[in-house]
Amino acid sequence: MSPDALQLWCAIACSAAAVGCVDRPPHEPVRVLPAPVGHGAGARGPLALATPHPAAASRPVAASAAPASPAGDSRRPGFVGGADSLPRAEDGPTGNEAFRAAVAARPNR
Amino acid sequence: MMESRHWRRLVAAAAVVCCSSAVAFGVGTPATYSRLVWQSAIVAPGFAGCTQLVFDATGDLANSNTLVLAGALNCGAGGYGMTGSLYMATDGSLNITMIVGGYTVSCPRVSGWVGLCSAYDASGVLRGSGLISLL
Numbered sequence: 001m002s003p004d005a006l007q008l009w010c011a012i013a014c015s016a017a018a019v020g021c022v023d024r025p026p027h028e029p030v031r032v033l034p035a036p037v038g039h040g041a042g043a044r045g046p047l048a049l050a051t052p053h054p055a056a057a058s059r060p061v062a063a064s065a066a067p068a069s070p071a072g073d074s075r076r077p078g079f080v081g082g083a084d085s086l087p088r089a090e091d092g093p094t095g096n097e098a099f100r101a102a103v104a105a106r107p108n109r
Numbered sequence: 110m111m112e113s114r115h116w117r118r119l120v121a122a123a124a125v126v127c128c129s130s131a132v133a134f135g136v137g138t139p140a141t142y143s144r145l146v147w148q149s150a151i152v153a154p155g156f157a158g159c160t161q162l163v164f165d166a167t168g169d170l171a172n173s174n175t176l177v178l179a180g181a182l183n184c185g186a187g188g189y190g191m192t193g194s195l196y197m198a199t200d201g202s203l204n205i206t207m208i209v210g211g212y213t214v215s216c217p218r219v220s221g222w223v224g225l226c227s228a229y230d231a232s233g234v235l236r237g238s239g240l241i242s243l244l
Binding site: 076079081096103 | 140142143144145146154155156161163165166170171181183184186187188189190197209210211212222243244
């Protein structure tokens with residue numbers, strides 16, 4: 001097919017598509033897979049969504065790892081819960097005296 | 110062979126570089142002063158029970174006036190990570206700036222190891238203040 005003829009056919013096809021003259025097969029309806037019966041974790045089917053077990057609805061939400069903050073004082077972003085998660089003075093000797101001595105000994109600048 | 114005037118210029122330039130006391134720089138090895146423990150009385154939203162500041166300070170005190178800080182503000186069962194810097198002013202006081210709990214905590218004049226700090230939020234609004242002191 002010559003380039004001119006090809007160009008002509010493309011123009012015709014684009015025009016037909018623009019005015020909706022191209023026959024399109026009827027859309028197949030979207031099939032909704034039935035929800036699996038039973039435990040959500042064991043559901044079969046490629047698109048099956050896990051449904052919560054009825055008993056799970058009554059199960060209490062697990063407690064947050066962060067300790068409760070004092071009433072009226074919500075913690076700021078970056079708060080890390082747990083008493084042993086950050087360096088603490090009680091973990092060992094401090095470097096305070098060594099730092100004091102180092103600062104006192106620095107040359108005048 | 111270089112002319113004598115060029116030698117004189119070279120020697121003069123070298124003398125300026127070597128003898129200049131206006132250039133305050135040096136090359137040294139930084140040290141880390143670890144586990145510096147401060148009592149914190151900074152009162153700000155989210156800081157209830159946060160009474161202990163523990164951090165390491167790293168820098169070369171022989172050749173520099175500044176140290177970088179890294180540690181934590183402890184609040185009993187938990188705390189906030191902290192990062193900051195410290196510089197030593199000519200009058201011997203410390204100027205400490207920390208980022209902790211989303212606040213910028215500025216302690217501009219820690220003298221005698223005690224200083225007043227102010228906590229500002231991200232908009233620069235003062236949200237709290239209090240003393241820190243090196244234990």
